[in-house]
Amino acid sequence: xxNDEIRGFIENSIGENNVMLxxxxxxxxxxxxxxxxxxxxxxxxxxxxxxxxxLPDPRIRQELSEVxxxxxxxxxxxxxxxxxxxxxxxxxxESGELAELLGVEQDEAPAEIEEPPTARRPIGLxxxxx
Amino acid sequence: xxxxxDLKSRxxxxxxxxxxxxxxxxxxxxxxxxxxxSERFAGLSRIEQHRLIYDVFGAEIGGPIHALSIKTxxxxxxxxxx
Numbered sequence: 001x002x003n004d005e006i007r008g009f010i011e012n013s014i015g016e017n018n019v020m021l022x023x024x025x026x027x028x029x030x031x032x033x034x035x036x037x038x039x040x041x042x043x044x045x046x047x048x049x050x051x052x053x054x055l056p057d058p059r060i061r062q063e064l065s066e067v068x069x070x071x072x073x074x075x076x077x078x079x080x081x082x083x084x085x086x087x088x089x090x091x092x093x094e095s096g097e098l099a100e101l102l103g104v105e106q107d108e109a110p111a112e113i114e115e116p117p118t119a120r121r122p123i124g125l126x127x128x129x130x
Numbered sequence: 131x132x133x134x135x136d137l138k139s140r141x142x143x144x145x146x147x148x149x150x151x152x153x154x155x156x157x158x159x160x161x162x163x164x165x166x167x168s169e170r171f172a173g174l175s176r177i178e179q180h181r182l183i184y185d186v187f188g189a190e191i192g193g194p195i196h197a198l199s200i201k202t203x204x205x206x207x208x209x210x211x212x
Binding site: 034061065069070071072082083084085086087088091092 | 176177180181184191192197198199200201
């Protein structure tokens with residue numbers, strides 16, 4: 001896969017998925033605490049989202065950061081717009097803004113998100129990297 | 131290896147007058163957390179506020195600075211939360 005093809009895949013993922021999370025690892029097996037917390041917040045809100053593991057090829061992260069202008073992982077996009085990384089997502093989760101943005105109800109007290117997150121719709125870019 | 135003092139002074143240089151606290155999360159000199167209070171953030175979205183901090187370090191983020199967790203606030207917001 002060329003860099004342009006990877007970038008195209010990333011841009012399509014952002015365009016085609018209302019809630020799109022780029023992370024290290026998968027929602028079931030996050031490979032980094034920041035990614036785990038971000039996926040956990042989405043899981044706690046019960047929203048359906050697509051997730052892409054950036055680890056299988058370093059070019060995924062390079063191209064993603066060029067597309068988004070954001071240097072770190074994870075990155076959450078909602079309706080094609082970058083919402084932020086784990087700091088912003090967690091602040092918005094705790095304040096209720098994330099639930100509002102995603103159009104879901106949130107309990108008064110944010111749910112604990114330490115439990116292992118469950119996968120929603122992993123995307124298998126790694127299967128297309130040859 | 132960057133130190134908390136390096137990060138703090140570089141953020142303060144970029145945002146004069148900012149109150150900056152930097153913590154080394156692991157003690158390893160590569161995972162940091164920065165809390166920054168600055169008037170420069172007024173009227174900016176969170177994304178824009180965090181970008182101001184990331185821009186100070188450019189390509190060092192993801193390189194020598196493996197992770198930089200950021201919390202930003204304007205003075206008003208922080209005072210409200212006290």
